[in-house]
Amino acid sequence: MEVAAADDETAFALQEALAARWATATADRTTRSPGEPGVRLRCYLDLRQTLA
Numbered sequence: 001m002e003v004a005a006a007d008d009e010t011a012f013a014l015q016e017a018l019a020a021r022w023a024t025a026t027a028d029r030t031t032r033s034p035g036e037p038g039v040r041l042r043c044y045l046d047l048r049q050t051l052a
Contacts, residue, residue, distance in 0.1 A: 001042070001043055001044070002040055002041070002042045003015070003040065003041045003042075003043070004038055004039075004040050005030075005038060005039055005041065007038070007039060008030050008039055011030050011039055011040075011041040012030075012041070015041060015043050018043070018045060022045045022046055022047060023045070023046040024044065024046070025044040027042055027043045
């Protein structure tokens with residue numbers, strides 16, 4: 001999953017929320033595109049798990 005957010009704090013907060021529900025391979029850094037606002041974060045989710 002690729003997340004676009006205004007800043008690192010927001011991107012990592014969303015990643016933590018996703019990791020609380022599904023198995024997640026978390027990222028430890030975000031990326032920025034020169035000349036574009038915000039950051040991007042890519043993490044991998046296992047959405048096949050059933051939620052309790």
